[in-house]
Amino acid sequence: MIEVIGVTKVFPGPDMDFTALGGVSLTVQDNEFFTLLGPSGCGKTTLLRVIAGFEYPTSGSVLLDGKDLLAQPPYRRPVNTVFQSYALFPHMSVAENIAFGLEMLNKPKAEIRKTVADMLDLVRMTPMADRKTSEISGGQQQRVALARALAPRPKVLLLDEPLSALDYKLRKDMQLELKRLQAETGITFIFVTHDQEEALTMSDRIAVMNAGTVRQIGSPREIYDQPSERFVADFIGETNFITADLVGVEGDGSGLVRVRLAGGVETHVQAPSSDLASAMSNGPVTLAIRPEHAILVDEPQGLLKGALENVVYFGTDTHFHVALDDGGLFVLRQQNQPGQRSDMSVGDRVGLSLGRGVGQILRD
């Protein structure tokens, strides 16, 4: 188990200090696939570097299985990194790169040879074992970097966008391989990616970061269905934001609250979290609604009403852009069914219906 407790990292600058991490706390369980997701420059790499030991935090602590990790130099930490820049050794062959960590751990020669062969096989680089690292493509380098970090079987593997340079097919394959490997070896993965789909499909839990802080931690489902704040809702997937008035809290522990929408209709939506529901006070709130959670209906049955502004066909689904009567644009997504015919055209009056509990109140 890795515990990051209140880690702050300030880079001193000539004019002004820069806070790359502002009090990050999170716990990663053994054998968990934990993903850090966030916009460029939010501090993902910096956090990995603190865990690996290349940066010493300004304050805070990092524990591995209850023991202080910060007291150990990087070469004593049972943590390996797949670097964003690969950082392969240019004076060694592919095989020598992979063998390096094992050699440093003084493993017997036969074992090293076997592990290297296995790793080469795993990342499908066996035919290129003797090439120099400058003589292989970017995607191949990335695979070698992965094999090199995996070979010593660390307790924790830090992966800084390890699949970003691979083509779609290979990336899908490697994603499956990574998941399989992680299940097989019991290694804890801390994974950084820009690709939300990758994050959602692979992770046990995701931490969404922004500007050096963790905004939300949860399972992919929680993050997607119950984003706690506007940044998270906006960053992951597409979201419609509409304003509403909170009028009442259900006392049944379901985490549902009653809101009045712009047209005066009331509906039930999710509170930011169920224990927060009872503590909320009435007043204006922002709702997040996913495009696929609303249903397009005839105008009279809609909770929200507006005019159809645009219809965009996407193959698997169709996007309807609705200009709401109170201003604002609502994007709605419907899956295309065989034989289905759209009789709606631009300019038509339409309604949007929301099921009970659809829509999420965001924390301010």
Add this chain to the structure above:
Amino acid sequence: MTDAALVHVQKERRSRWMLLTPALVVLFIAASGPLLIVMLYSFLTAGPYGGVEWSFSIDGWFSVLLQRDFFSEELTFADAHLSIFWRSVKLSLLTAVITFLIGFPTAYFIATRPKRQRDIWMLLIIIPFWTNLLIRTFAIMELIRAEGTVNLVLLWLGIIDTPIQMLFTEFAVLFGMAYVYLPLMVLPIYASLERLDFRLVEAGYDLYATRWQVLKRIIFPLAKPGVIAGSILVFVPSLGAYVTPRVLGGGKQLMLGNLIELQFGQGRNWPLGAALSLTLLAIVMIALFVYVRAAGTEENGHG
């Protein structure tokens, strides 16, 4: 290709050669002219007051390694020459080793400073290099002579009670050469370390390599081109060093450069001097060949 195009290409090729000709002529004359003259002189007879007489002789080459006993006409090795050869090679090798041992950490230190500081450090390394060689050599003399700074300080500290004789020893020559040639070692090593991607060092630490292992397995191999260049830049001029052994060796610790000078001056044996010069050139070439071969195969063995 049409005929016209062909003619055009040929014309262009010809004019390119013609433009290059002056440079090639100068290069050829400058590179091989003096060498040919030296080669020619080494096969002539020594004139009684210096210079050469135009009659063929191999006495010059003969005397490089052998000498004829004045009375018995017996052939023996020229011990004096051999010991000078040996001293030259030994001192030059030692100079290369010492400048490496001091120069590598120095270059590493500079390469790991923040960018703005590096130029200042490099300037400090280069400034002595801009100073006249004689002045630097006499400065060292001042440092290590019997009443020099080092002895005075040691005496004052009570570490010794009589001055140590350092001047006019091999140590003095070595000390002087290491000091004089140090920048030639630091510069190329710094150049290759500066290009080194320090993320590779992090990758090394990440993969359980200790500081020493990172140095040995990652930093050093990547700095090797610089080390090779530096060693050559130090070794070659050391072998022919003249001023330093002359001043700090005091005429007792002769090196090849001094021996050659002697033949053209007091010795009045120009053919021998010319033959010795070519011998020096041969030693340099053989040493370079062996060194580069060894450095190359080691790399192949690794990779």
